[in-house]
Amino acid sequence: MGFEKDDGPWIGGPPFDVEEVTLPAGKANFPFHSHAAVWEFYWILSGEGTARIGEDTVALRAGHFFQCPPGCPHQLTATTEMTYVVIANNVPADVGYYPDSDKWITMPDRKCFRETVDYYDGERDGEPRE
Numbered sequence: 001m002g003f004e005k006d007d008g009p010w011i012g013g014p015p016f017d018v019e020e021v022t023l024p025a026g027k028a029n030f031p032f033h034s035h036a037a038v039w040e041f042y043w044i045l046s047g048e049g050t051a052r053i054g055e056d057t058v059a060l061r062a063g064h065f066f067q068c069p070p071g072c073p074h075q076l077t078a079t080t081e082m083t084y085v086v087i088a089n090n091v092p093a094d095v096g097y098y099p100d101s102d103k104w105i106t107m108p109d110r111k112c113f114r115e116t117v118d119y120y121d122g123e124r125d126g127e128p129r130e
Contacts, residue, residue, distance in 0.1 A: 032098065
């Protein structure tokens with residue numbers, strides 16, 4: 001489409017990304033993860049595999065399609081070589097979560113972290129007044 005991946009509308013790019021991916025047998029697309037702001041639509045073109053979506057694991061084959069709204073953890077794993085198309089909306093920033101490793105990631109800078117702090121930690125005014 002003439003743009004780099006993740007070049008969204010904020011710099012004149014399209015409101016979505018489209019990618020065709022071929023996964024080798026036995027490989028996963030990414031660790032099991034969710035997005036805070038990104039919708040993803042998957043369409044399986046060839047091969048077979050599984051999709052782990054939330055608490056469920058479903059079989060996939062050519063012609064299957066599904067979407068993952070923000071907050072829905074997901075992962076694809078190829079049983080045979082599997083080719084799919086993924087369409088994702090472009091958002092200026094997103095936070096991902098990896099439930100298996102209890103890890104967070106900020107995007108687009110791809111910084112991972114686990115530690116959490118209280119909302120008012122380090123703030124000069126401390127806790128709010130009642």
